[in-house]
Amino acid sequence: MTMSWGSVISNGRARTLGTGDACAICPGPSNQPPLPHLQGALAGNYLLSLTYSDNLLRLRPRRDTAGVVLWRWDDQSCMIGTAVIGGMLVSEAVSDNSPERRSRMDLNYSPEEEAFRDEVRVWLRENLPDDLRDKVVNYRELSKADLLRWHQILAKKGWVAPDWPIEWDGTNWTVVQRYIFEEECGAAGCPPLMSFGLRMCAPVLLRFGTPEQKQRFLPRIYHGEDFWCQGYSEPGSGSDLASLQTRAVRDGDDYVVTGQKIWTTLAHYADWIFCLVRTDPNRPKRQEGISFLLIDMRSPGISVRPITLMDGGHEVNAVFFDDVRVPLENRVHEENDGWTVAKYLLGYERMGTGRIGASKRELARLKELAAKTIKDGKSLLDDPRFRDRITRVEVELMALEITNLRYLDQLRGGRAPGAEVSLLKIKGTEIQQAISELMMQTAGPLAQLFRPMDPEADFDAFTASLAPRYLNMRKTTIYAGSNEIQRNIIAKATLGL
Ligand SMILES: Cc1cc2nc3c(=O)[nH]c(=O)nc-3n(C[C@H](O)[C@H](O)[C@H](O)COP(=O)(O)OP(=O)(O)OC[C@H]3O[C@@H](n4cnc5c(N)ncnc54)[C@H](O)[C@@H]3O)c2cc1C
Numbered sequence: 247m248t249m250s251w252g253s254v255i256s257n258g259r260a261r262t263l264g265t266g267d268a269c270a271i272c273p274g275p276s277n278q279p280p281l282p283h284l285q286g287a288l289a290g291n292y293l294l295s296l297t298y299s300d301n302l303l304r305l306r307p308r309r310d311t312a313g314v315v316l317w318r319w320d321d322q323s324c325m326i327g328t329a330v331i332g333g334m335l336v337s338e339a340v341s342d343n344s345p346e347r348r349s350r351m352d353l354n355y356s357p358e359e360e361a362f363r364d365e366v367r368v369w370l371r372e373n374l375p376d377d378l379r380d381k382v383v384n385y386r387e388l389s390k391a392d393l394l395r396w397h398q399i400l401a402k403k404g405w406v407a408p409d410w411p412i413e414w415d416g417t418n419w420t421v422v423q424r425y426i427f428e429e430e431c432g433a434a435g436c437p438p439l440m441s442f443g444l445r446m447c448a449p450v451l452l453r454f455g456t457p458e459q460k461q462r463f464l465p466r467i468y469h470g471e472d473f474w475c476q477g478y479s480e481p482g483s484g485s486d487l488a489s490l491q492t493r494a495v496r497d498g499d500d501y502v503v504t505g506q507k508i509w510t511t512l513a514h515y516a517d518w519i520f521c522l523v524r525t526d527p528n529r530p531k532r533q534e535g536i537s538f539l540l541i542d543m544r545s546p547g548i549s550v551r552p553i554t555l556m557d558g559g560h561e562v563n564a565v566f567f568d569d570v571r572v573p574l575e576n577r578v579h580e581e582n583d584g585w586t587v588a589k590y591l592l593g594y595e596r597m598g599t600g601r602i603g604a605s606k607r608e609l610a611r612l613k614e615l616a617a618k619t620i621k622d623g624k625s626l627l628d629d630p631r632f633r634d635r636i637t638r639v640e641v642e643l644m645a646l647e648i649t650n651l652r653y654l655d656q657l658r659g660g661r662a663p664g665a666e667v668s669l670l671k672i673k674g675t676e677i678q679q680a681i682s683e684l685m686m687q688t689a690g691p692l693a694q695l696f697r698p699m700d701p702e703a704d705f706d707a708f709t710a711s712l713a714p715r716y717l718n719m720r721k722t723t724i725y726a727g728s729n730e731i732q733r734n735i736i737a738k739a740t741l742g743l
Pocket residue numbers: 475476477478479482483484485486508509510511512562721724725726727728729730731734
């Protein structure tokens with residue numbers, strides 16, 4: 247059996263390492279994990295040293311080895327890690343060779359999963375409209391109609407809500423199939439799905455909603471009939487969400503809501519908003535007096551004001567509530583226990599931030615552009631410093647993908663995701679930002695312009711999109727819980743600090 251267990255990036259090119267690679271250090275103490283098969287090729291050709299102790303593998307790449315990503319050795323055991331960049335850094339990777347882990351872990355796709363990938367790829371090739379793909383890959387703004395069109399194409403196929411239960415028209419796909427689908431959509435250049443309804447409100451309704459609420463809202467979310475937005479953040483209450491002050495006071499069969507939400511993405515498109523509101527300001531713990539309401543955006547007393555971001559676009563808003571009446575039946579879960587709902591939803595929000603397929607597509611395009619860009623008589627890809635930067639991102643992306651597969655394997659085995667979702671968010675968004683920076687560097691001074699000033703100039707619409715894109719991508723490390731907050735979560739929940 248030919249088996250690959252890692253990749254080495256050397257001189258700007260990735261090479262997959264397999265069982266055919268020479269093994270130089272085979273004999274090893276029998277109480278160590280089966281490192282030798284891996285050690286051989288790496289130590290001989292790419293690494294200065296590779297040592298193992300205390301369940302940690304230490305890798306020291308040679309200077310001309312830009313990166314090493316390892317995911318497998320022997321036939322069962324696994325090690326995930328990235329040894330990085332130009333021989334300057336040594337990274338450490340945890341290995342776990344316990345019999346339990348050996349019998350469970352498998353990061354390769356099965357033949358059925360590969361067949362599924364082919365099916366999705368072919369379907370996307372045939373059904374993704376060219377004009378939508380063109381907008382996505384060239385970083386052009388998508389209108390509400392664009393977003394809805396793609397949503398409805400997928401809904402018709404039955405693929406718009408893969409993770410919903412089958413009785414609500416979910417696909418019954420495994421976690422791996424869902425990941426493959428997302429990756430293929432990203433790679434193909436599909437527009438994003440409207441996650442506020444599909445991946446935030448719906449999971450909450452499925453978990454906490456009454457039968458009436460499910461029946462009323464879920465089919466409309468599925469078919470793209472209601473556009474949702476998220477009313478969590480307020481001025482002064484972002485990371486410190488529990489300090490929120492928007493009030494909801496009972497009056498007969500309604501709540502009367504007063505206050506302000508901010509940074510509300512696409513509220514100007516939305517039919518509905520799910521909101522965290524304070525229903526009891528006198529509880530000793532701030533988290534205890536909060537409730538989760540579904541509010542019709544056409545209700546009298548709601549006003550939406552645009553906020554223009556530094557890329558010049560209108561994506562977010564301030565939403566004001568001035569004595570807005572909301573029926574009690576629109577509260578999800580118990581009064582004053584909305585924090586439980588809020589936290590449940592945040593886990594789902596962070597699941598979707600890695601965007602690995604899209605980053606792979608953008609990285610491929612970046613390499614194409616860099617190869618065509620000539621500087622001082624040679625391609626930018628031949629510039630060692632630039633190549634080093636691209637390779638660094640590529641290594642990080644490969645490591646993220648493998649890490650993601652590892653979590654998928656845990657999910658496949660029935661283990662719920664925990665704080666590791668935060669790791670995917672941090673790395674995924676850092677990579678997205680890094681790609682946008684390298685795109686700017688590739689375009690050089692022309693990337694400073696927001697739009698072509700001179701139609702005759704050596705300048706195209708894609709180059710014009712790079713500066714707004716670069717600026718827009720700053721948001722990714724802020725929204726869905728800033729990356730600093732994600733690091734706090736990892737520190738507490740995973741490292742126990
Ligand atoms: C483009 C965009 C779209 C958004 N869309 C929505 C939306 O649709 N709905 C919604 O409800 N919200 C939305 N948000 C809001 C987003 O969730 C908040 O911006 C985010 O939670 C950060 O809160 P804040 O802006 O109040 O910053 P703050 O919480 O004031 O943080 C400021 C800085 O301090 C750091 N910081 C804060 N606390 C800590 C700590 N304990 N430890 C270490 N560092 C800390 C933060 O990381 C950040 O760098 C959006 C934001 C952006 C930028």
